Amino acid sequence: MTEGQGAPIISALRRAVGAGRVLSRREQVAPFECDALPVYCERPVAVVLARSEADVVATARLCHQHSVPLVTRGAGTGLSAGAKPYGRGVLLVTAPMSEILSLCPDSLTARVQPGAINEQISRAAAAHGLYYAPDPSSQIACSIGGNVAENAGGVHCLKYGVTVHNVVALRIVTIEGEVLSVGGDTLARPGYDLLALVHGSEGCLGIVTEVTVKLTPLPEQTRTLMADFPSVRAASDAVSAIVRAGVIPAAMEMMDALAISATEEFCHAGYALDAAAILIIDLDGAPDEVEAELSLVREELGQSGASRVQLADREAQRALWWKGRKSAFPAIGRLSPDYYCIDGTVPRHRIGDVLEAIDAFSHRYNLRVANVFHAGDGNLHPIIMFNGEEADALKRVELLAADILEYCIEVGGTITGEHGVGMEKINQMAVQFSDAEISQFLAVKQALDPRGLLNPDKLIPTLAHCQEYRAIREQRRDTGNG
Amino acid sequence: MAEHNMSEQLQRAVRQALENPAGKGLRIRGANTRAHLLPGDYTDEAVPVLDSSAHCGVIQYQPDELVLRARAGTPLSELESLLASHDQEFAASMPQPGLASTLGGAIACGWDGPARPYGMSLRDAVLGCRMINGRGDLVNFGGQVMKNVAGYDLARLQAGALGTLGVLLDVSLRLLPRPETSASRFFRVTPEDLPEWWRRARSLGPLLRGTCYLDGELHLHLRGRERAVSAALASLGGEQSHLDWLAVRDLRHPFFCTDQLACVNLPPRSQFRPATGEAMVEWEGARVWVRGGDHLQLQRQAREQGGFLQVLRGKALALPAPARDWQRRVRNAFDPAGLFNRALYSTHFHGAGD
Structure with missing residues (x-):
């Protein structure tokens, strides 16, 4: 879509949320062209800085009405290009919605806006001897809305669980602009566990506008x-x-x-x-x-x-x-011009095998890999060090990353423990899942976002993409090239 | 332990049912120990039964992984014995209304035991599942590892779905080391004093694994390392309780022997006094069982306090269906023909609309 074609939605967005909250000039949208995985960049038609749930509803409705793709971004600390904008779409930023709305020490919960920073919640709760347990390494910067979208983990998940274990309710806005409440005050809930479904859905099913988190007593x-x-x-x-x-x-x-x-x-x-x-x-x-x-x-x-x-x-x-x-x-970043962090989980007793395999793979591509990770969860974070100035470096990195992730699947693990699929691991979804499984994921997506406007081309690949990647992979194996 | 993989037979049966669009669908059944706690016309004899109880056995269990993968028809009691022999247990406490109650039935119902507020809920403990969806396809979601965010979390979605999204085949659940010791104490407490006691109980920290208030007695269940539990007991006081926590968990306690039984789910630390019937209070006031009450009246009372009522024995009352449109769409995404457990879908997911 050219800037001219983008104009109707831009002016409609300006009327709905205020001209100052809609950015569309090239230099204004440039800072939003990627998340924390900057190898994937694209500039959106417009960036909307949401201040309230009403802004989110208005933006969703307009995108739906104009059939314009909508990508949501919190603090932009994601590591799988899940918040990479869509070139023909709108990027909705919820970071300005950053308030802690209420904190209830009796029920051990806090109600917060999606842009609230993970660590701020723990700071606010500390006065009551409480904290918010999931602590991703980016906790000083990452937003809780993004944590929900990715089902973020962290260092202390082995005992205290990941985001889905520590959130009791959400408000979400559908692509049609409806506001839904999922989860709630009671420990048992009627109906399907939509709260679980939304966690880790990477902004593909709805937009989180409020999060009620569970607080944990600080250990003695x-x-x-x-x-x-x-x-x-x-x-x-x-x-x-x-x-x-x-x-x-x-x-x-x-x-x-x-x-x-x-x-x-x-x-x-x-x-x-x-x-x-x-x-x-x-x-x-x-x-x-x-x-x-x-x-x-x-x-x-x-x-x-x-x-x-x-x-x-x-x-x-x-x-x-x-x-x-x-x-x-x-x-590690200081030792190398560029680095690339990947994220797979394997059964705990296979960690040693996988680390040895990573070492062997890294020699194949002439790259160095450092490992620092959540061993208790079997959640590996190999960090590939490279120099992006070298012509084929990124290609080698991608091949090495693919080999590592696919080895994680082979030993009974998964391609992502906490960083999400985003764009980054879309190919490996074709390896981890069968066509029937991908079809079931697509059916859920189709049911809740029938026009496919929410964060398109992320998380779940099309069946055609899966077949294409599997064919390429077979070919690579046959030729012994990796 | 018996070991049978019936995946292909079950898939064939689902595909056959799919070929008959005028059919009445299928009622999925395991050991049939929970149907009497799910009022409604679930037991309609005209609907063919798909019996999955023969699909049983452990698929994978390696104690240092803290994960068990087993077939849905496996009796929970057998799995618990296996885990106990390795000093482990399920991370969630799952009610077993009958001796033969199966793993699949527990997941489908999604019920939690007395330990729910102090540990993991059943849905929290689900890591993965393999199932037959309403297209007759065998699909596998989640996995056997602690953390997994590849694709939508369709495994956890099965907990409490009452089999309306498909036939569960295999389930992976989180395990925990079995605490070294457990002990129970009781105190005579008036209903007015309960809120203060919930606060006191919380000072026990992670050692507290259950609370139950019945007939003016508040029972506290502690589990943990020897040293820690004995130190806590010394400062707690109270008298030794003989409450059978497993009987409470499994709804076998004499309190539950009644033909009019309902469960009121409430916000934490609610003070709920049923207008009719007798009450058993669990989960620090967040769950109240009522026997012999007037269910319509209790339903109103629950709503007023921000909760909802679930009838286990008595005339079925539809449950509220929050985000009802999404409930319907999710069901269609899994089971477009509405093949599985139609009656349960209409009482539990289609909703009273509030």
Whole structure:
């Protein structure tokens, strides 16, 4: 659509939400051309900065009326190009709707607008001894609406669950501009679990305009252990051993040697530079429980071959270890002109196999991969380091990423644990799912967004796309090229 | 444990039913231990039964994965024994009204036990499922891993769908280590004092796994590591309770032996005193069972307090259907011919409209 063809919807949007909230000049829309996966960019016809649910309703209605695609974006921290605008469409930004509307310590809930920042909710709740449990690494910047759209996870999901486990109600706007309430005050709900259906639907079914989150009491005590290992395999085995011993740590994170050295240089967290892998483990709960689990975990770490186990003896030490973990991505970014983070989940007992396979694949494409991830969940985040200036670099990165994700499927895992499919993993959907399964996904999409206007071409590929990708993949295999 | 894969036979039966557009659809049945708690004409003899109880057995269980994948017809009691032998249990507490109650029936009903407010709900614990949809296709959603956001979450959607979206074949559920020990205490409490007790109970933190108020006695259920539970008991006081928590979970407690039984679901810490009938209060006031009450009157009372009433025994009353248009569209997306459990769809999803 040219700018001229876009004009009717732009003027209608300006009348509906106010001229100042609709951006359409090239330089105005340029900052919104991608999310945090900038290899995919496109400029929308217009950007609407929503202030209220009424703005969202008006925008949806107009897009529906004009048959214009509508992509919703929160803070734009997504890592799968799920919020990449559609060239012929409107981009609706809910980030300005960022208020915490109410907080109820009795019912352990907070009602917030979709643009509220994840960490702000925990800050507001802290006064009542509560917090919002899911904590993606981007929690200082990511919005709760985006968390719902992606069903975001984080470091502490092993014990406290992901977004879908921590949201009790939503208000959503359909593409027709209807406002629906899903979930609610009661623990049991009548009807289908639409609340679950909307989580992780990546803005393809509706637009979230209000979120009621569940708050969790701050644990009475948290102790943090760090264990160094001489091999990635030994660290992986320790993860399984701890779970087998009947302990569910609040967090259990692993970093490999490359991630350790990058991070240590960046923030001097005190990581062992000679370790092949480290595990950082949080145990929380009632002090008596924590003490009992501490000795169980220490024992398992020792038996799994840890060369050193340290217990943080003061809060500052804990905070530093975690600061290192949470700044691993930017730290790795300093070592390489570009990096690309992927996201697959595998059965816990296969982590060692998958890490070894990743190492082998990376040599095939002459790329370096650092690993820093949620080991307790089996949720891997291989970070591929590359130089985008090299002519074929991005192509090699995409092939390596595809090999890794498809290996995750092969060992019984999935192509995405928490970052979403977006545009990025649309090809691998064809590998993970059969045509009958893709057809069922498309039927749900067709039922709730019959014209396919909400976030088109994301999350679920067409059957034709699936067949095409499977054919290309077969060909690659036959020719032995990757 | 018996082991039978009946996927192909079940799929054939669904496809045959699809070929008969004038047919009455299918009633999906497992061990048939829950039908008497689902009033309505679900038991209409004219509708052919699709029996999935023979489709049983464990497909995958590796204790360090904290996941169990089993066929829908497997009795829950057998699965629980298997898990117990590895010091594990289901992350959600699932009511088992009969000894033969199956995994598939539990998922289809989506009911939760007394531990619901203190742990995972059943829908929270669902990781994946394989099913036959209304097109007669075998489809698999979710998986066996802790985190999975590939595609829409169509596995969790099956929890509580009462089989109206398809025939469940295999289900993957989250597990947890079995707590080292459990203990129960009771206190004589007046209804007026309950809100204060809910606050007190919460100070037990993650050790609290159940509350039940019946006949003026408030029972608290604690589970956790030995050391922590004994320390908590010492400061809690109270008398030792002999409440059979499993009987409460499974609706086998004598309280439930009545031909007029309903469940009132309410916002947290509600103070609900049924105008008629006797009450058992669970979930810190968020769930009240009422025996022998006037259901129409209770339904009004529940609505006034922001809740809703679900009849288990007595004349069927339609449940509210929030976002009703989406309920209908979702049903059509899975089962365009309306093949599965039509009667349950009309009482549970088609709604009273509020």
